[in-house]
Amino acid sequence: MTRQFLAMKGTAVSQSPLINIERTFKGMSVIQMEEGAKIGHITDVVVHPTEGFVMGFVLVTNDGKEQVRVANDCSINQTLGALMVMPGAWDDQQQIRTTLARGVRVCESLLGIEIVTRNGKSLGRVIEVYATESELRTIYRVASYRLRFLVRGGTYLPGDLPIAWLERGARLIVPADTMERESFSTIDEVLKFV
Numbered sequence: 001m002t003r004q005f006l007a008m009k010g011t012a013v014s015q016s017p018l019i020n021i022e023r024t025f026k027g028m029s030v031i032q033m034e035e036g037a038k039i040g041h042i043t044d045v046v047v048h049p050t051e052g053f054v055m056g057f058v059l060v061t062n063d064g065k066e067q068v069r070v071a072n073d074c075s076i077n078q079t080l081g082a083l084m085v086m087p088g089a090w091d092d093q094q095q096i097r098t099t100l101a102r103g104v105r106v107c108e109s110l111l112g113i114e115i116v117t118r119n120g121k122s123l124g125r126v127i128e129v130y131a132t133e134s135e136l137r138t139i140y141r142v143a144s145y146r147l148r149f150l151v152r153g154g155t156y157l158p159g160d161l162p163i164a165w166l167e168r169g170a171r172l173i174v175p176a177d178t179m180e181r182e183s184f185s186t187i188d189e190v191l192k193f194v
Contacts (some may be wrong), residue, residue, distance in 0.1 A: 046103035052159025054136035
């Protein structure tokens, strides 16, 4: 699967090279490009938890049904504040769900989960998930309980750093030497590695 996210020509995706997935996408309108009609709004984003990229978008249609759309079939129009579904996008929801089966929903499943090293040391919890604007590569912002509520500090980990996603117990497992070699204190540092 290619991981290219197409931005609408002539529109800026964002001022920053990163998109906060929850703040940017949750509630965003979804428009079918052929008709120009709003078909619903985004409720969550599906990412691959260990390969580190956005796979698709979960939306609720105007008639209240949940659907998913593959990221490659969409683009964002910042001017309209909407996700645009490209002409020719898949309509077979069962096939889409099968394609996205290895993905995890950010708001429903990733935010708040624990990051643990292979040897069992807790590094904290995921407090934010970002995506690069060009290819939608993911970055996890991790903070300990204390940091999360006091200073909102923490570290940034590339989304392809985890070696395993444990759905039972809701944990991402990372290499034992993550804090020494793979964590970054600023967004600018981590961007060099995604």
